[in-house]
Amino acid sequence: MHQGQSRHAAYILAAGWACSYKLLDDGQKQIVDFQIPGDFLGLRSVLLQVSDHSIEPVTDIEVTEIRVQDLLDAFARTPRLATAVLWAASRDEAMVVEHLVGIGRRDAFQRMAHFLLELGERLTLVGLGSKAGYACPLTQYLLADALGLSAVHVNRVLRQLREAGMVTFRDGLVVFDNYDRLTDFAHFDPSYMDQIGPLLP
Amino acid sequence: MHQGQSRHAAYILAAGWACSYKLLDDGQKQIVDFQIPGDFLGLRSVLLQVSDHSIEPVTDIEVTEIRVQDLLDAFARTPRLATAVLWAASRDEAMVVEHLVGIGRRDAFQRMAHFLLELGERLTLVGLGSKAGYACPLTQYLLADALGLSAVHVNRVLRQLREAGMVTFRDGLVVFDNYDRLTDFAHFDPSYMDQIGPLLP
């Protein structure tokens, strides 16, 4: 899916990882978010009718297609579903906001630590991770484009976090060497993620 | 409205400016967005039941309160309204994403230029601005917290943009000295803002 496209469906990611990003005129890339199993793909593009961003697979993926018309029809029949989707969209926005704060006000180390922790939290919710660590197919280039850093600096930051005994990212595996010290260092507060659930009438 | 609060209403801003922001543990502030007349206030906080951010007036403001229950009841009676609100939420998220891209991948000059242009575009839509300029009550401190810069650097950037004959921000007034050159410089593409409107069943 690419920026500017219209007429496409939304999907739910069943397996694999994807990433949504925007391309700038000078060729730079800013990754907005990574999608893991269970996440919506392209919901906003459908609602706004024109995609304002691109989506790309990171690994091989499996998706379930949701046709726009079906979704809107379901809203009409089941208003509570509309509320639930609105809730899901709000939770997505909350994550983008947290990402914005990280890039705007945290240095590279806290930014990286916070990112790895948030990803771990999300993966734990769907049974793909724990406080020990998780499998992570992202390259250092992808991390750089997500965190607003250069790939070289990502490498340095990862090395220093590893040498500090807080977290090790190697061979597609994130291992939390000292979870508590890492959360402390990153000022990580997961409360903005584990939401109560949709507010239903 | 403050981070962590629950039980509050949503509002529509009738007059004045507000800003939504997050506070970090070390006291730094990241402004996520400014709200101008016509914008929703706190919609996400209501849907997620707990506010993940704070909202503060920038000027004196006038708001219209929307009670949560009324909103949800209206969704049940008028599904199209739910779709419309979902659309508005998506548009808000698109603006946050654009903000994220700006902070992640643009230097201070393009960031400032882009920000002033986007604000101008939004104000023009509600009749409070034009390609000539607009009244802007923001201080350089607020700009700094929004753009992820220091107030000192904001000042330098504004001076250089002024000396380059592109835009002048002085005494609460933004004047586009050369709109075309500024949009060119900032790679500003307003298409992500003037959306088609809600997709209705």
Add this chain to the structure above:
DNA sequence: CGGAGGGTTGATTCCCCTCAAAATCAGTGG
């Protein structure tokens, strides 16, 4: 075996921050 993608490390440069100090202005009270 050559090439591509990804990871690692060092040297240098530069953008932006921090610290510091004035200047300007609105309000406030003596």
Add this chain to the structure above:
DNA sequence: CCACTGATTTTGAGGGGAATCAACCCTCCG
């Protein structure tokens, strides 16, 4: 009328975090 205060804007000097440039290594794969 004027000193006094606080908020905001302005400008300078110096420092630091991250980018850029440039190698080199490894593994996988046709």
